[in-house]
Amino acid sequence: PQKAPPAPKNDGERIFASPLARRIADQKGLDLSDVKGSGPHGRIVKADVEGAEGGRPANEAKPGAVA
């Protein structure tokens, strides 16, 4: 699942997020386009998604899936 294409923003622009932030968002069912990135160049990092609440039903926590 971590190989899912970068989530498109509403305007179709690419969202920059760390791999860890992406996976946590996925596990929580968070939409990354709702998250403001605090990393360099506005990159979404773990800290930005950790506290956030999932908007859609949370996926069950998957163990780090195999590439």
Add this chain to the structure above:
Amino acid sequence: MAEKYDLIVLGSGPGGYVAAIRGAQLGLKVAIVERELLGGICLNWGCIPTKALLRSAEILHYAQNAKDYGLKIAGEIEADLDAVVKRSRGVAAQLNKGVTGLMKKNKIAVHMGEGKLTGPTSLTVKGEKGEEKLEAKHVIVATGARARDLPFAKADGERIWTYRHAMTPKEMPKKLLVIGSGAIGIEFASFYNDMGVDVTVVEMLDRIVPVEDKDVSAFLHKSLTKQGITIMTGAGVEDIKADGKGVKAKIKDKDGKVSESEFSHCITAIGIVPNTENIGLEKLAEMEKGFIQIDPYGRTKSKGLWAIGDCTPGPWLAHKASHEGVTAAEAIAQELGNKDVHPHPLDRRNIPGCTYCHPQIASVGLTEEKAKEAGYDVKAGTFPFIGNGKAIALGEAEGFTKTVFDAKTGELLGAHMVGAEVTEMIQGFVVGKTLETTEAELMQTVFPHPTISESMHESVLASYGRALHI
């Protein structure tokens, strides 16, 4: 009248001089105060001269084992202690001169002398030419630390050595006692053992290099023992008596038995004491066990007064000091109105540590044990160098890489390496951690063949039960 700077840095170690350079790059008018040698412990009495010594030991080791590589050396191979030490001092002197040049190039005013705070942003400097008063908008304290003495015996430079004496010996010890098995103790033990000295290491805790992963401690213990070092863990030196002929040490072993042993010399490497006394800090900063308490950018409780490096809470490492120096200088520039600068606090989980003994150690982040203590469900794996083609080709098949992941998110929590060249390799994991990697990206990373760094890839695979070469 006191000269007025934007920034005065007190102490010119890797914390202080880097903070000064970064400040100057950002357009600040900067001064640095140093009572001894530009470059601090690191360049003059720490990181650098020890690595120069260890390099001589490494080359000696290669020469002694030349036959294994198909080479013939007809005569005696010998270390000339004076020449080895002289080389090390030369390297330190070269770097000290380098820092002098950097100060000049960056137009940083150097005030040589003992500095003392008279307020958060003012100080006096007592130098050869008398006392000066300096004032600044901001002051960074970067006074570093020094070796801690044994409670029952002061280092005398003759028989009882601190690192300063240990790196400038006038004679080769006959039988050496090293007290403490942290990085500094183990590096000297390794160096003197390679030089042919009979070395004993005494460590109070139940394993050597106790901040490292248990697997690393165990591996190093075995390796050093095989190399001829006597290691006593769970043991304490209870008393030391030195005289002209040597030292007598009362050592309690792990079973509680106390016995007396004789050594020609002893090195104390039991920790550090921050240089924070009598420089006017008492009322200006919050102190804990002598260390200056700071916020993530280096601020003390007094406006305008900052602190970085070894005089603040650990890890007490040069690269930590330098990064704190950059952060503090940038935060100061920002306070002084620079809007283009973006200071970022140091993430302590991403600070690597290296020990340059033979075999080398390098690590970053949590040990497996610490990760479990912190409540993580852990996926950990190990890959031994004996499964690595380059390590075998180098004749360096001793060592391993270990990685620790959070099973839930795939976050890389820690990485631990022991063996050849690992101090140059660990940065790959640090880059990964800084970018918040999961196991997947590390699996996808193409490590070049043949390199020992492929063991990093294999260790990640091993953490998920899919190592290829084992």
Add this chain to the structure above:
Amino acid sequence: MAEKYDLIVLGSGPGGYVAAIRGAQLGLKVAIVERELLGGICLNWGCIPTKALLRSAEILHYAQNAKDYGLKIAGEIEADLDAVVKRSRGVAAQLNKGVTGLMKKNKIAVHMGEGKLTGPTSLTVKGEKGEEKLEAKHVIVATGARARDLPFAKADGERIWTYRHAMTPKEMPKKLLVIGSGAIGIEFASFYNDMGVDVTVVEMLDRIVPVEDKDVSAFLHKSLTKQGITIMTGAGVEDIKADGKGVKAKIKDKDGKVSESEFSHCITAIGIVPNTENIGLEKLAEMEKGFIQIDPYGRTKSKGLWAIGDCTPGPWLAHKASHEGVTAAEAIAQELGNKDVHPHPLDRRNIPGCTYCHPQIASVGLTEEKAKEAGYDVKAGTFPFIGNGKAIALGEAEGFTKTVFDAKTGELLGAHMVGAEVTEMIQGFVVGKTLETTEAELMQTVFPHPTISESMHESVLASYGRALHI
């Protein structure tokens, strides 16, 4: 009846044997076919034995310069060529045995013999015991490549050598001509020069190691010349005549002047030819200049037939072959119904390349020139090892790190290193590129002190005009 496998891999180099292991890990019934030695060129005649030779040269170099490290060696220091070669062969043999063990452990059936496709998923193997027929659901072709001969002279193993002869010499050449300055040519030039041989390198293009950044080529040219190697760029060997006493080479220099020179031996290192003839590929796969054309997962145009490694388009490197092997095996498992496997195609921009000459070279991604050609507005910076404390302490202050960023987005486009230990260091940049780093994360990364890897940090800083130690 033909035995039926899920997967048959034809060729057991680092592409093939890794594909076989990954397939077995994923539960497939796997066979591997090999006509010569398990491990392919890489383990037996390529990456590994050359690195063993170069290690002997490195140790020889250290011993010869022992005095610089404060050591005394009384007698002669000599390389015993037979012993050096024997060690290299021993290392290769050990790894070959290792692959045999891995095949067994992973329950991979080994069929020794010459394989030939009789269809996309069936083949015959002609071995010592006669011909077998094998069938599988999928076949991966991993037959690798071999040295390309000069158009006017075939390698004879006596005077005209390919890499196979060059790594198993029976006598030390007196005067050696190396034709071609790619990784293989330069590694042998460096090895023989270190062994005391008079070496000349002839390169047709206008610089040596022409795939590297221009700064790297220039630096290496200077360094090798200083070490005594004669380098002719923009020059071509037009004819070679060999006899019992040596070779006569007609060389056209860069001004177009043709002259004849004599050498005792010559090594041809002018490229490779894929092993794709006469194995039944013609109708099954699209071919271009002999290379099998594949999709990003390794698929040919015939269902069930895959290809990886040196018999497919470049770069022709072992780690590229291995990663392609993993990808293809995973894609095959997926086609066979495994839903938990997620093959990912290789990103060619993130494949590092290393050359193990002295000084070493390592790089990944775009050179500055290529980045500009591709239309990027480039920020590039360089940091010389002379500004690095560890390099000085090691006595290895020759080298540099260079980084190339996209000025617009901060993307790391390429990194280029030359000097000590760089082959173990480049992976940090590869990890960074794989994680799509920008300059900011690399600036925040805490590289351990003292390490040469700090030059990576400084180079990033230099790319943005803020290096600290220069």
